[in-house]
Amino acid sequence: MISDKIYNSVSDYFCPSDGSGALVLISKKNQDKKKKNGICYLNAHRLNPIMATYGNHIYFSNYDDQCFSFNTETGIRNQIKELPVPTFYNKNLLLGTINEEQNSCSSIFDLELRKTVKSFKKELFGILENDKFAGSEYWDFNKLHFGKITSDEIFEEDFSKHNYIFDGEKLKGLIYQVIGFFENSVLIHVAPKKILALSLETGQIVWALDDFIANKKVEDYFLFGRKGGSSQMGWHLDIDQSKIHLLSRYFYFTIDLDSQMSNLEKDFLDISENERLNITSTNLVGRKIYFRAEKGLHLSANVIGEFDLDTKKITWLFENPNNSYFTQPPRVSNNTLYALDSSDDLYTFKMS
Numbered sequence: 001m002i003s004d005k006i007y008n009s010v011s012d013y014f015c016p017s018d019g020s021g022a023l024v025l026i027s028k029k030n031q032d033k034k035k036k037n038g039i040c041y042l043n044a045h046r047l048n049p050i051m052a053t054y055g056n057h058i059y060f061s062n063y064d065d066q067c068f069s070f071n072t073e074t075g076i077r078n079q080i081k082e083l084p085v086p087t088f089y090n091k092n093l094l095l096g097t098i099n100e101e102q103n104s105c106s107s108i109f110d111l112e113l114r115k116t117v118k119s120f121k122k123e124l125f126g127i128l129e130n131d132k133f134a135g136s137e138y139w140d141f142n143k144l145h146f147g148k149i150t151s152d153e154i155f156e157e158d159f160s161k162h163n164y165i166f167d168g169e170k171l172k173g174l175i176y177q178v179i180g181f182f183e184n185s186v187l188i189h190v191a192p193k194k195i196l197a198l199s200l201e202t203g204q205i206v207w208a209l210d211d212f213i214a215n216k217k218v219e220d221y222f223l224f225g226r227k228g229g230s231s232q233m234g235w236h237l238d239i240d241q242s243k244i245h246l247l248s249r250y251f252y253f254t255i256d257l258d259s260q261m262s263n264l265e266k267d268f269l270d271i272s273e274n275e276r277l278n279i280t281s282t283n284l285v286g287r288k289i290y291f292r293a294e295k296g297l298h299l300s301a302n303v304i305g306e307f308d309l310d311t312k313k314i315t316w317l318f319e320n321p322n323n324s325y326f327t328q329p330p331r332v333s334n335n336t337l338y339a340l341d342s343s344d345d346l347y348t349f350k351m352s
Contacts, residue, residue, distance in 0.1 A: 001306070001316045001318075001337065001349045001350070001351060001352065002349060002350045002352070003318075003347070003348075003349055004336070004348040004349055004350050005348050006345055006346065006347055006348070007025060007345070007346040007348070008344065008345055008346075009027050009029050009030075009344055010025050010026065010027055010340060010344050010345070010346040011026055011027050011028065011045065011344055012026040012044075012340070013025050013026060013338060013340060013346055014026070014051045014053070014058060015331055015332075015333035015334075015336075015338055016053050016333055017285070017331065017332065017333060022035040022038055022039060022040045022072040023038060023039045023040075023333070023338075024039075024040055024041075024042050024051075024058055024070075024072065025039060025040075025041050025042070025346070026041075026042045026044050027041070027042075027043070027044075027344075028043060028044070028045060030042075030043055031043050032070070032075050032076075032077060033075050034071075034072065034073060034074050034075030034076075035072045035073060035075075038334075040072045040075065042058070042060075042070055042077075044060065044062065045062065051086065052086050052089035052094050052111070053089075054091075054092055054111040054112065056071055056072050056073045057069045057070065057071055057072070057111075058070040058072060059080075059083065059086060059089075059094065059111065060086065061085040061086060065085050065097075065099050066079055067079065067080050067081070067083035067084070067085060067086075067096075068080065069083075082109075082114075082115075082116070083096065083109060084096025084097055084098050084106065084107050084109055084116075085097045085098070085099065087106070087124075087125055087126075088125075088126065088127055088128060088135075089111075089128070090127070090128040090129055090130075092110055092111045092112040092113075093108055093109070093110060093111070093117075093128045093149075094108070094109045094110075094111055094128075095107075095108055095124065095126065095127075095128050095133070095135070096108075096109060097123055097138075104123040104138070105119070105120055105121055105122060105123055106119075106120045106122065106123050106124040106135070106138075107119045107120065108128065108133065108149060117149060118133070118149050120145065120154070122137050122138075122145065123137065123138040123139070124136065124137060124138065124145055125137075125138045126145075126146075126178050127178050127180065127181075128149075129180070129181050131148050131149050131150055132146075132147075132148060132149070132181045132186070132200055133146060133147065133148075133149055134146035134147075134178050134181070134186040134188075135178065136175045136178065141174045141175045142158055142159050142160035142172060142173065142174050142175070143156060143157070143158050143159070143160075144156065144157045144159065144175055144178070144186075144188065144198070146186050146198060146200065146203075147200060147203075148200060153203075155198070155200075155203030156203075157198060157203070159172075159173040159174060159175055159190050159191075160172040160173055160174070161173065162190055162194065164191065164192060166191075166192055171191070173190050173191055173194075174190070174191045175188060175189070175190060175191075176189040176190065176191055176192075177189040177234070177235055179195075179235045179237055179244055180235075180237035180244075181200070181237075182197070182237065182239065182242075182257055183257075184199065184200050184201060185197040185198055185199055185200060185206050186198050186200060187235075187237065187244065187257075189235060193210070193211045193212055193213055193214075194208060194209065194210050194211070194212075195208070195209040195212055195244075195255060195260075195262075196208045196209075197257075207260050209255065209260050209262060212253065212255060212262040213253070213262070213264070214262075234246065234247075234248060234281055234282050236282070236284035236289065238284070242256065242257045242258050243255060243256055243257060244257065245284065245289065245309065247279055247282050247289045247291060247307055248279055248282070249278055249279055249280075250267055250268045250269055250276065250277075250278065250279070251264060251266070251267050251268075252264075252265045252266040252267070252307070252312065253265065265312055266312045273296060273297070274296040274297065275295070275296060276295075276296065277293040277294070277295055277303060277305070277314075278293055278294040278295075279291045279292075279293045280292055280293060280294060280301050281301075281328065281329045282329050283329045283330065283331060283332070285332045287308065287309045287310055288306050288307065288308060288309065288315075289306075289307040289309065290304070290305070290306055290307075290329055290330040290331075290332065290337065291304065291305055291306075291307060291329050291330075292304050292326040292328065292329045292330070292339075293305065295319065298325075300325035300342075301325050301326045301327075302319060302320045302324075302325050302326070303317060303318065303319050303320070303326075304317075304318050304326050304329070304330050304339050305317040305318065318339075318347075318349070320341055322341070322343060322345075324341040324342045324343040324345070325341060325342050326339055326340065326341050326342075327340050327341060327342055328340060332351070335350065335351050336348055336349065336350060336351065337349040337351055
């Protein structure tokens with residue numbers, strides 16, 4: 001990994017993961033500028049994490065919930081009143097929020113057809129893939145709504161009945177993460193250690209792994225914190241390998257989706273406290289997981305790195321040279337790695 005340019009005064013950025021389109025640098029200090037040498041500028045507040053791209057257009061909202069399209073070829077933006085505020089997108093489909101005076105709800109908008117293809121009475125936070133959707137209620141992470149976009153039926157599962165004991169306290173079950181779709185099911189991580197597959201055809205539980213860290217000699221506290229906090233849970237679905245991967249805090253877990261068997265592949269507890277990495281958030285790209293982490297006694301993510309799934313080793317690390325922290329895990333596009341820090345510096349690295 002070779003250090004390349006550093007862009008300053010970048011409040012946020014956008015780079016399509018498939019390498020198509022432009023690198024969009026977002027800042028209130030710049031005016032809208034069309035693409036030049038693969039880069040365009042967007043005058044806006046910090047937009048992380050939700051923007052959507054389709055064709056030559058970027059779709060985003062401002063703090064007043066007004067939605068816009070920005071043409072990277074011409075540098076022209078237009079307001080789109082029928083577009084919901086984006087919360088997730090996949091190819092031509094966008095899941096977003098419609099904020100009304102008395103109530104907020106969600107809809108799925110087709111960017112190609114330029115129309116709403118499904119509406120919900122609740123505000124949902126979730127994922128899309130082809131004809132599938134799944135999301136929890138925005139202010140109620142106990143309830144999951146899921147199904148097929150082309151079907152009138154919407155399934156609901158209330159996880160508050162999945163009570164559990166954590167650190168001697170009885171707590172209601174809640175959704176940590178909607179992981180993804182596998183073999184006509186949606187995969188869910190439910191607090192604190194349960195992984196489930198729910199059928200998109202019947203709404204029923206297909207299988208459940210009640211405790212993915214059982215018999216792995218891992219104390220709950222090391223993975224979840226004292227109250228079972230979920231902020232560092234980030235499973236990644238690997239369809240080709242029929243697995244899900246979790247690189248979090250000091251551990252690397254996998255679950256085989258065919259056998260529903262979990263495995264602790266790696267831990268970093270044998271490293272001294274001053275050098276140990278507390279991994280806080282990740283992105284999966286091919287056979288690599290890119291992460292940000294707190295090194296040693298740091299309380300913020302001062303390090304980014306690359307973890308190889310085949311060797312199960314950290315193959316690259318970069319420590320922030322300034323007294324700043326990285327605000328999100330690195331992203332990869334066009335053989336370039338990007339990482340933004342709290343000083344609004346965007347670091348770029350050419351990948352070998």
